[in-house]
Amino acid sequence: MKIGIVVYPGSNCDRDCQHVLADVLGLDAELIWHDRTDLAKYDALILPGGFSYGDYLRSGAIARFSPVTESVISAAQKGVPVLGICNGFQVLLEAGLLPGAMLVNDSLHFRCHSQYVRVERDHTPFTYGIEPGTVLEMPVAHGEGNYYLDPVDLAELEEKGQVIFRYVDAEGRATPEANPNGSVNNIAGICNEQGNVVGLMPHPERASEAILGSADGLKVFQALIKFWEAGQ
Amino acid sequence: MKEPTLTEIKENRLWRSMGLSDEEYQKICETLQREPNYTELGMYAVLWSEHCAYKHTRPFFKLFPTSGERILQGPGENAGIVDIGDGWAVVFKVESHNHPSAIEPYEGAATGVGGILRDIFTMGARPIACLNSLRFGELANDRVKHLVKGVVSGIAGYGNAVGVPTVGGEVYFDQGYAGNPLVNVMAVGLVRHEQITKAVASGVGNPVMVVGSYTGRDGIHGATFASEELTEESEERRPAVQVGDPFTEKLLIEACLELISSGVVVGIQDMGAAGLTSSACEMASRSGSGIEMDISLVPRREAGMTPYEVMLSESQERMLVVPKDGSEEQVKAIFAKYGLPAVVVGRVTDDGMIRIYDGEKLVAEVPAKSLSTDGAPVYLREGKRPAYLDEAHSFDPEILPLKSDYTADLLKLLESPTIASKEWIYRQYDHMVQLNTVVPPGPADAAVLRVKGTTKGIAVTIDGNGRQVYLDPYQGAMAVVAEAARNLICCGAEPIGLTDGLNFGNPERPEVYWQLEQAIKGLADAARFLGIPVTGGNASLYNESSGEAIYPTPIVGMVGLLEDISTRLTSSFKEVGDVIALLGWPGSELGGSEYLKLVNPIPVGKPPRVDLAREKALQKVMLEAAGERLLKSAHDISEGGLAVCVAESCLQGGLGAEIELPWEGRPDALLFAESGARIVVSLKGENWARLQQIASESGVPLTRLGQVQGSEIQFRHTGVEHPLITVSVRQAKDVWKMALEKALLAERG
Numbered sequence: 001m002k003i004g005i006v007v008y009p010g011s012n013c014d015r016d017c018q019h020v021l022a023d024v025l026g027l028d029a030e031l032i033w034h035d036r037t038d039l040a041k042y043d044a045l046i047l048p049g050g051f052s053y054g055d056y057l058r059s060g061a062i063a064r065f066s067p068v069t070e071s072v073i074s075a076a077q078k079g080v081p082v083l084g085i086c087n088g089f090q091v092l093l094e095a096g097l098l099p100g101a102m103l104v105n106d107s108l109h110f111r112c113h114s115q116y117v118r119v120e121r122d123h124t125p126f127t128y129g130i131e132p133g134t135v136l137e138m139p140v141a142h143g144e145g146n147y148y149l150d151p152v153d154l155a156e157l158e159e160k161g162q163v164i165f166r167y168v169d170a171e172g173r174a175t176p177e178a179n180p181n182g183s184v185n186n187i188a189g190i191c192n193e194q195g196n197v198v199g200l201m202p203h204p205e206r207a208s209e210a211i212l213g214s215a216d217g218l219k220v221f222q223a224l225i226k227f228w229e230a231g232q
Numbered sequence: 233m234k235e236p237t238l239t240e241i242k243e244n245r246l247w248r249s250m251g252l253s254d255e256e257y258q259k260i261c262e263t264l265q266r267e268p269n270y271t272e273l274g275m276y277a278v279l280w281s282e283h284c285a286y287k288h289t290r291p292f293f294k295l296f297p298t299s300g301e302r303i304l305q306g307p308g309e310n311a312g313i314v315d316i317g318d319g320w321a322v323v324f325k326v327e328s329h330n331h332p333s334a335i336e337p338y339e340g341a342a343t344g345v346g347g348i349l350r351d352i353f354t355m356g357a358r359p360i361a362c363l364n365s366l367r368f369g370e371l372a373n374d375r376v377k378h379l380v381k382g383v384v385s386g387i388a389g390y391g392n393a394v395g396v397p398t399v400g401g402e403v404y405f406d407q408g409y410a411g412n413p414l415v416n417v418m419a420v421g422l423v424r425h426e427q428i429t430k431a432v433a434s435g436v437g438n439p440v441m442v443v444g445s446y447t448g449r450d451g452i453h454g455a456t457f458a459s460e461e462l463t464e465e466s467e468e469r470r471p472a473v474q475v476g477d478p479f480t481e482k483l484l485i486e487a488c489l490e491l492i493s494s495g496v497v498v499g500i501q502d503m504g505a506a507g508l509t510s511s512a513c514e515m516a517s518r519s520g521s522g523i524e525m526d527i528s529l530v531p532r533r534e535a536g537m538t539p540y541e542v543m544l545s546e547s548q549e550r551m552l553v554v555p556k557d558g559s560e561e562q563v564k565a566i567f568a569k570y571g572l573p574a575v576v577v578g579r580v581t582d583d584g585m586i587r588i589y590d591g592e593k594l595v596a597e598v599p600a601k602s603l604s605t606d607g608a609p610v611y612l613r614e615g616k617r618p619a620y621l622d623e624a625h626s627f628d629p630e631i632l633p634l635k636s637d638y639t640a641d642l643l644k645l646l647e648s649p650t651i652a653s654k655e656w657i658y659r660q661y662d663h664m665v666q667l668n669t670v671v672p673p674g675p676a677d678a679a680v681l682r683v684k685g686t687t688k689g690i691a692v693t694i695d696g697n698g699r700q701v702y703l704d705p706y707q708g709a710m711a712v713v714a715e716a717a718r719n720l721i722c723c724g725a726e727p728i729g730l731t732d733g734l735n736f737g738n739p740e741r742p743e744v745y746w747q748l749e750q751a752i753k754g755l756a757d758a759a760r761f762l763g764i765p766v767t768g769g770n771a772s773l774y775n776e777s778s779g780e781a782i783y784p785t786p787i788v789g790m791v792g793l794l795e796d797i798s799t800r801l802t803s804s805f806k807e808v809g810d811v812i813a814l815l816g817w818p819g820s821e822l823g824g825s826e827y828l829k830l831v832n833p834i835p836v837g838k839p840p841r842v843d844l845a846r847e848k849a850l851q852k853v854m855l856e857a858a859g860e861r862l863l864k865s866a867h868d869i870s871e872g873g874l875a876v877c878v879a880e881s882c883l884q885g886g887l888g889a890e891i892e893l894p895w896e897g898r899p900d901a902l903l904f905a906e907s908g909a910r911i912v913v914s915l916k917g918e919n920w921a922r923l924q925q926i927a928s929e930s931g932v933p934l935t936r937l938g939q940v941q942g943s944e945i946q947f948r949h950t951g952v953e954h955p956l957i958t959v960s961v962r963q964a965k966d967v968w969k970m971a972l973e974k975a976l977l978a979e980r981g
Binding site for chain 1: 385388392393394395477478479480482483569570571658659660661662663664665666667669670672682684797
């Protein structure tokens with residue numbers, strides 16, 4: 001399996017993702033500079049965190065027009081697994097691959113801390129084999145992570161099982177106190193209708209080695225390996 | 233815009249408005265054997281500013297110990313470098329952005345971060361961490377709240393975007409900084425030895441290139457502004473504050489590191505204070521060469537800029553690069569990948585002159601050496617011991633009423649913003665990006681970063697204590713070095729290098745000069761005795777507002793090494809039943825303490841005497857104990873004394889403690905004194921004997937204080953029935969955790 005990590009100017013978690021995929025999991029993971037459009041050789045794509053093109057406008061709003069994003073959209077439509085983490089999630093929203101939008105955190109501040117997240121569904125490549133209800137500890141680090149979707153579409157999103165991760169407390173309860181940014185329904189991550197495109201605000205790559213406080217995030221990448229091996 | 237003529241300069245004594253004295257103007261005329269034109273005058277004015285030329289501090293630099301086995305680069309370059317073995321080295325430096333932050337807190341602090349990062353990656357190192365040391369007035373003041381929020385957002389806004397984690401820092405709130413906040417930022421980088429790059433312009437005929445952002449009119453005379461007192465009119469200096477663009481900085485980091493790896497770089501230098509002028513002159517003077525350039529070629533973001541404006545602009549995110557002759561296209565291609573211009577603007581020459589053309593026209597011609605710190609004036613002044621000291625020292629803590637219960641005092645200390653949890657601040661900083669932060673901000677006395685691919689860890693801290701330095705600059709400055717070192721050893725790291733940030737008032741005043749002289753001596757003596765070399769520093773003088781100087785505030789940034797990161801320690805208590813002990817000497821000196829501040833806002837009393845021999849012995853014992861994995865936690869005693877130290881270890885770990893103080897004396901002094909050479913440790917009972925053995929071999933006292941217990945913090949005094957302090961962990965934690973946020977959000981009235 002060959003994984004491509006999209007690097008926009010201003011991405012800053014690209015090397016972190018590569019470290020976890022290549023050094024921790026021993027996978028073949030390459031960085032893809034934003035001007036490239038040939039993504040055919042990649043079996044999965046990751047859009048990492050950071051501040052693409054500075055994010056001086058809405059987060060991800062410029063990245064949406066990047067040459068590489070056009071190719072990410074085509075790959076996603078062909079069913080290639082695509083994971084957007086943090087800024088990558090914001091890009092997927094702006095690119096229309098996932099529904100909804102991000103508002104500024106309800107605290108109005110950037111928030112960086114450890115966070116509990118509950119896995120809701122296991123039908124995506126990035127949650128494959130993870131028992132729904134499993135609570136993972138993965139940090140958040142963002143200023144615009146307040147996920148919003150209008151009530152009608154939100155009900156449909158929930159109904160279709162597209163909510164993949166939810167902010168919870170240590171006991172797995174989705175309380176208002178456990179919500180770090182004001183997201184509707186404590187939503188931390190969602191997928192598209194097909195399930196191959198997933199976006200989440202927490203950083204699994206920052207929780208992939210015990211020395212950094214948690215190795216729970218590794219499960220997200222291991223799910224992709226299992227999914228691949230199962231030939232799904 | 234038309235530049236003033238020689239006659240206009242003279243008639244209006246324009247050098248004065250640029251911060252030059254009449255004598256300095258004369259010295260320039262003598263050096264040039266003629267009168268300088270407006271552009272030349274501006275170049276001298278910025279480079280001879282206190283900020284760039286260290287006119288008052290330079291004579292003292294020879295006092296610092298600057299050599300050591302690990303030193304790869306001492307003072308004189310953009311940043312110092314220490315070897316950590318296996319071909320790796322750590323690059324680090326502190327820089328102040330006090331005045332800009334006072335006027336425009338967001339941009340002032342943001343560009344401070346940007347500038348110090350460039351000092352690191354210009355040496356070939358990838359920046360791996362930022363820290364900051366902040367000083368503000370008391371939070372009751374609305375303007376102070378505005379400054380705190382602005383500075384914190386500025387540091388977050390820039391640091392988070394460039395992808396360098398902000399892993400630590402310290403903040404004090406004190407009336408002494410009401411009009412003049414301090415914003416010192418430290419950056420740390422990691423470099424392979426063979427990638428280390430210097431800021432030299434050598435090799436006659438080599439091209440000189442401007443790379444990075446476009447040049448605009450922002451920040452003109454920023455360095456001059458940084459070298460004068462803040463007044464009512466300072467608000468008008470807002471244009472002297474630069475505007476930061478972290479996106480461009482991120483691209484510049486990647487482009488410069490790629491360029492340096494390509495092997496074509498002869499020298500590279502950040503355009504920081506004094507912009508193109510300083511970078512050209514410093515690069516040339518370091519190698520004894522000259523530089524000739526045509527500034528009409530400099531990429532600009534504004535039309536109609538005069539030579540004066542181009543030479544003095546402090547637009548951010550720019551670098552001056554001297555690559556090998558013939559590699560120009562390669563340089564351009566690397567920068568083009570990142571969408572950044574790279575333009576050849578001149579050549580290296582052999583005549584030691586900085587020669588500036590605007591197209592065909594020669595607009596400035598001055599000897600590089602005369603602009604540099606070698607050519608700038610040096611001022612040795614007569615210091616005078618300030619009169620306030622006698623009165624402050626005469627304060628006798630014995631007059632304070634004795635109480636039977638100090639619970640309320642402990643809670644007040646935990647609630648004071650200086651001591652309270654700084655979570656509100658550090659959770660706004662991305663402290664995790666790059667995946668090296670093994671000990672994040674909060675749970676330990678220093679942050680610990682791993683070095684991927686090795687077993688090594690790097691501990692980093694930044695410290696200062698203006699109140700104690702105010703009361704005794706020599707002792708206070710020694711105490712700062714000692715505390716920074718204790719912070720590192722409490723994490724199990726051996727201190728291997730320090731950099732200083734000298735924040736003082738106007739050195740032309742004899743009392744301030746005396747503080748400066750005494751404090752530098754204190755820093756130097758402590759660094760020498762403890763065997764920690766000084767790799768560089770920064771000076772920010774003229775920190776005054778409305779005629780009031782800040783507390784003299786030397787800041788120390790220190791780096792430590794753990795050969796095996798698995799031996800690291802944090803400060804939180806870990807397990808019920810663990811023994812709590814004091815490693816070090818009992819202390820009861822209340823002078824300058826936060827406890828006295830509860831009674832008297834102005835620092836009073838004699839600050840604790842520093843005993844460097846004790847500090848050194850303690851350092852040895854602590855490192856041995858950490859290396860043998862005897863301890864569960866270690867936390868150095870500083871602000872708030874033993875009581876706050878134990879309480880913090882409880883609150884971090886969510887566990888209580890039963891403590892009995894076995895010494896005689898005033899209970900408040902035993903609880904709250906900030907005497908040095910003391911560390912509170914916790915350990916399993918079975919390791920007690922071995923710890924005692926190590927301690928006694930080095931003559932360091934080890935005193936059993938009590939043990940870790942469930943949910944209550946209790947202090948008793950031997951022989952006294954009523955406990956001195958009883959408080960639940962939950963109550964103390966509520967107070968400590970929320971105090972800063974509450975104080976910041978509280979409406980006045």
